[in-house]
Amino acid sequence: MNANRAAATRLALIGLVLVAWALLAHGRGGSLPSPGQVGAALSRGIADGTVPRAVGASLLRMFVGYGAAAVLGLMLGLALAKWLWLEQSFGALALSLQTLPSICWLPLTLLWFGASEGAVLVIVVLGALFSIATATRDALRSVPPLLIQAGQTLGAAPRALYFEVILPAALPALIGGLRVGWSFAWRALMAGELIYSGAGLGRVLDQGRKSGDSAQILATILVILAVGIAANAVLFNPLESAVRRRWGLTGPQ
Amino acid sequence: MIAVHNVSKSYPSLTGPVQSLHEVTFTCQTGEFVCLVGPSGCGKSTVSRIMAGLEPPDAGQVLLDGQPVSAVRAGPRTRAMMFQDAALFPWLNVQRNVEFGLKMQGMPPAERAEIATMFLKMVHLSRFAQAQPHELSGGMRQRVALARALAVNPAVLLMDEPFAALDAQTREIMHAEVQEVWQATGKTILFVTHNLSEAATLGTKVILMTARPGTIKEELCVDLPRPRDPRSPAVARIAEQLFEHLRDEIERVERDQFDEDWHLERKRALASMAKFRGAGI
Numbered sequence: 001m002n003a004n005r006a007a008a009t010r011l012a013l014i015g016l017v018l019v020a021w022a023l024l025a026h027g028r029g030g031s032l033p034s035p036g037q038v039g040a041a042l043s044r045g046i047a048d049g050t051v052p053r054a055v056g057a058s059l060l061r062m063f064v065g066y067g068a069a070a071v072l073g074l075m076l077g078l079a080l081a082k083w084l085w086l087e088q089s090f091g092a093l094a095l096s097l098q099t100l101p102s103i104c105w106l107p108l109t110l111l112w113f114g115a116s117e118g119a120v121l122v123i124v125v126l127g128a129l130f131s132i133a134t135a136t137r138d139a140l141r142s143v144p145p146l147l148i149q150a151g152q153t154l155g156a157a158p159r160a161l162y163f164e165v166i167l168p169a170a171l172p173a174l175i176g177g178l179r180v181g182w183s184f185a186w187r188a189l190m191a192g193e194l195i196y197s198g199a200g201l202g203r204v205l206d207q208g209r210k211s212g213d214s215a216q217i218l219a220t221i222l223v224i225l226a227v228g229i230a231a232n233a234v235l236f237n238p239l240e241s242a243v244r245r246r247w248g249l250t251g252p253q
Numbered sequence: 254m255i256a257v258h259n260v261s262k263s264y265p266s267l268t269g270p271v272q273s274l275h276e277v278t279f280t281c282q283t284g285e286f287v288c289l290v291g292p293s294g295c296g297k298s299t300v301s302r303i304m305a306g307l308e309p310p311d312a313g314q315v316l317l318d319g320q321p322v323s324a325v326r327a328g329p330r331t332r333a334m335m336f337q338d339a340a341l342f343p344w345l346n347v348q349r350n351v352e353f354g355l356k357m358q359g360m361p362p363a364e365r366a367e368i369a370t371m372f373l374k375m376v377h378l379s380r381f382a383q384a385q386p387h388e389l390s391g392g393m394r395q396r397v398a399l400a401r402a403l404a405v406n407p408a409v410l411l412m413d414e415p416f417a418a419l420d421a422q423t424r425e426i427m428h429a430e431v432q433e434v435w436q437a438t439g440k441t442i443l444f445v446t447h448n449l450s451e452a453a454t455l456g457t458k459v460i461l462m463t464a465r466p467g468t469i470k471e472e473l474c475v476d477l478p479r480p481r482d483p484r485s486p487a488v489a490r491i492a493e494q495l496f497e498h499l500r501d502e503i504e505r506v507e508r509d510q511f512d513e514d515w516h517l518e519r520k521r522a523l524a525s526m527a528k529f530r531g532a533g534i
Contacts, residue, residue: 150340153305154354154405157327164353168344247343248387 033215042219050204051223057199058189059227061117065124066185070178073129077136077177091137094130102127102184103191110196120192127188128181135177139170172243179236186228201227255304255322255332255409255441256280260313262299263466272466273299276313279460279469281409286435286442288452290495291462291470292506297445300467301413304443305334317408330354333402335415339394341386347373347397348382354405365404372400375434392423396430403438412444416451425483428454432480449499453491454483461498464505471498 025034045051080087109119151165193202208216262274273296281287291297302308306325314321355365376396416424452459461470
């Protein structure tokens with residue numbers, strides 16, 4: 001009942017936005033494409049294969065770049081949590097690197113790797129790496145000491161304590177860090193593709209600019225949004241809610 | 254038999270080191286149910302943590318059957334610990350929580366399941382073996398923690414104010430439960446509490462500590478038949494006796510924690526406290 005109402009409210013809101021958009025587009029007389037024009041551009045892009053190909057190319061880069069960032073970020077975060085000297089020397093640096101938009105590195109990676117896949121992939125990795133690393137470090141640090149002591153008094157050796165108490169206790173926060181890392185990687189990828197083309201959604205955006213086709217640009221933005229939402233819906237939401245349910249972290253539904 | 258011998262401990266603080274324990278010495282005979290009681294901040298929890306090996310003493314040692322015990326480490330358990338919080342692992346169900354210590358010893362799954370089932374039966378929670386900890390009430394969680402501690406078959410069970418966070422009714426049920434378990438298993442138990450009625454209900458021996466720095470003030474044997482009802486006049490008399498022994502120490506703590514004009518109120522407050530007897534000091 002409640003879920004139905006929420007869905008109805010959401011639909012009504014989307015309808016309202018579409019109507020307002022249509023009216024605005026009508027008033028501006030062409031500089032803003034109407035919802036119909038954007039829809040047409042979207043179905044054209046899907047029909048001629050531009051959009052599916054671009055989504056495929058971007059997702060492939062995410063698969064490689066984000067995958068590498070997740071593995072490296074988890075390892076770096078675990079190392080930062082484990083060794084204080086590393087945390088004191090590199091931890092602050094990691095935090096400040098996280099505030100730097102990773103796209104700033106693109107000119108450098110283009111110089112180093114040339115106009116290649118590698119240059120964009122490095123941007124994706126850098127975009128997510130430090131946020132995943134700091135989230136991992138914080139997740140491990142905030143494991144309740146009492147759980148660790150309970151594990152110790154029950155006879156867990158250091159290795160078992162790490163794998164059977166500390167990591168499981170940190171898991172919900174680790175997944176949260178991976179989710180945030182994904183959105184950082186996705187942003188970095190779009191920025192990278194926009195500047196250095198290759199294939200991908202960022203390139204379709206840029207083509208829209210070059211041909212002055214604002215309907216195509218808006219259609220592509222909708223696709224980028226949809227991919228981001230879909231990644232959360234397919235990957236992170238089910239994982240996070242399953243873990244939170246089992247750990248008993250869910251609030252009143 | 255576990256003995257605490259001349260244990261001292263101090264903590265660093267902003268105003269310099271604070272002496273928490275000063276040459277604490279006492280013995281828990283095998284099979285004895287010892288309650289360690291003292292005013293707040295006297296270091297009684299620290300004693301149990303040192304006995305568990307979670308903290309090292311600055312001086313002195315803990316002897317288990319005459320052998321000095323080391324910091325907590327893997328292997329067969331000589332001591333198990335219960336905390337004020339049940340500290341169950343939220344990602345494991347009740348059964349797997351109870352099995353945890355056995356798994357750490359490398360016991361095969363079938364064998365540890367059998368032992369876990371036995372102890373869950375002992376704390377009357379067999380029906381909830383598959384539940385997750387967050388689905389249980391506070392009292393049930395502490396019963397799981399009790400089963401988990403007993404499952405590793407320790408020589409000594411250390412309980413650090415395990416029922417302090419429970420409501421009064423649940424606490425009384427837990428008192429009955431823990432007496433039953435003690436009589437069934439014959440474990441040596443060290444039970445830390447600030448609740449005098451609890452100490453009088455549970456202990457065969459009650460050890461009183463002074464205010465900080467904590468030292469042993471007195472040992473009293475409680476020779477009442479079991480199971481004991483915390484509301485029986487006999488238990489209440491013992492609790493009152495404990496309060497009389499601790500009166501000076503409680504006043505000392507209060508002097509440190511209240512404004513100087515507090516002595517005006519003291520008589521009335523202490524009189525009403527004595528009426529509570531079992532209430533926390």
